[in-house]
Amino acid sequence: MKRILITGAAGFLGSHLCDRFIKEGYEVIGMDNLLTGRLSNIEHLFPLKDFTFYHHDVTTFVHVPGSLDYILHFASPASPIDYLKMPIQTMKVGSLGTHNLLGLARVKKARFMIASTSEVYGDPTVHPQTEEYWGNVNPIGPRGVYDEAKRFQEAMTMAYHNFHGLETRIIRIFNTYGPRMRMNDGRALPTFLRQALEGEDITVFGDGSQTRSFCYVDDLVEGIYRLLLSDYHLPVNIGNPDEISIKDFAEEIIALTNTDQKIIYKPLPKDDPMQRKPDITKAREILGWEPKVDRKDGLKITYDYFKKEIEEKMKEA
Numbered sequence: 001m002k003r004i005l006i007t008g009a010a011g012f013l014g015s016h017l018c019d020r021f022i023k024e025g026y027e028v029i030g031m032d033n034l035l036t037g038r039l040s041n042i043e044h045l046f047p048l049k050d051f052t053f054y055h056h057d058v059t060t061f062v063h064v065p066g067s068l069d070y071i072l073h074f075a076s077p078a079s080p081i082d083y084l085k086m087p088i089q090t091m092k093v094g095s096l097g098t099h100n101l102l103g104l105a106r107v108k109k110a111r112f113m114i115a116s117t118s119e120v121y122g123d124p125t126v127h128p129q130t131e132e133y134w135g136n137v138n139p140i141g142p143r144g145v146y147d148e149a150k151r152f153q154e155a156m157t158m159a160y161h162n163f164h165g166l167e168t169r170i171i172r173i174f175n176t177y178g179p180r181m182r183m184n185d186g187r188a189l190p191t192f193l194r195q196a197l198e199g200e201d202i203t204v205f206g207d208g209s210q211t212r213s214f215c216y217v218d219d220l221v222e223g224i225y226r227l228l229l230s231d232y233h234l235p236v237n238i239g240n241p242d243e244i245s246i247k248d249f250a251e252e253i254i255a256l257t258n259t260d261q262k263i264i265y266k267p268l269p270k271d272d273p274m275q276r277k278p279d280i281t282k283a284r285e286i287l288g289w290e291p292k293v294d295r296k297d298g299l300k301i302t303y304d305y306f307k308k309e310i311e312e313k314m315k316e317a
């Protein structure tokens with residue numbers, strides 16, 4: 001049986017990865033300091049003999065007894081609001097955390113994967129973004145703590161690959177959504193769905209002409225799984241190229257949820273990327289991967305998840 005360590009296990013993506021690797025017959029060790037993760041995301045795994053949870057902060061020395069075949073480093077605050085609130089932790093988990101886990105991977109002779117991000121492209125001047133594009137990042141802006149930590153993480157991972165011969169994988173994740181996202185993480189998609197559910201007006205930042213491309217979580221997890229098992233060590237974009245402006249997206253949510261909310265406009269945050277869409281040629285060619293879930297279907301599942309969460313909170317109150 002293969003053993004895999006997943007950091008950020010109680011988070012949105014980490015918890016879905018734990019589920020997937022359990023399903024594939026792996027022994028899964030989940031690690032999280034619960035800064036933004038929630039135990040409720042992985043509670044259902046606790047009774048399983050092939051799942052262990054360590055409440056640990058990976059920015060300090062990481063020890064895991066026994067062998068490890070794979071390490072997935074998915075711990076990090078990941079929404080613009082989160083990393084504005086926790087700038088130092090964001091930098092530390094991407095830098096010190098990555099270094100500690102690379103060290104662990106070397107000792108265990110494990111294959112190592114990092115969750116990088118489309119944020120390495122900053123406010124991109126190349127569209128759609130290919131893996132060859134080096135990006136347009138403001139290192140000292142509000143997003144710099146996340147973007148530069150992730151860029152450092154990629155550089156450090158490549159250094160371990162080139163210098164120590166470590167087997168490494170780098171995924172660049174574009175905007176992803178689905179159940180277990182936090183409704184209040186400040187991101188557009190969960191915020192708009194929550195606003196529709198709670199009868200609030202939809203807050204569009206700027207004039208809403210900026211674009212994003214939203215990928216459903218199951219598609220992303222499939223891409224991660226394929227990349228991990230592939231023999232390709234350079235960065236691969238995984239995301240859904242179905243691009244939409246934020247204003248059109250707000251209107252889509254209003255139509256899909258059948259609400260009569262208005263759109264209200266708020267100032268555009270500093271360094272907010274104007275366009276974002278992955279070029280997924282590499283993922284298609286190397287992994288035979290492309291997204292399968294239509295935005296309408298994914299949004300419906302996510303809407304129902306948030307609705308249930310709100311109803312359960314009301315019952316508790």
Ligand code: UDP
Binds near residue numbers: 206
């Ligand atoms: N956004 C918005 N209203 C909100 C939250 C976000 O218009 O209530 C915008 C945000 O300025 C950005 C886009 O929606 O242009 C996507 O933001 P998100 O936080 O989801 O992620 P990002 O891709 O910027 O990291």
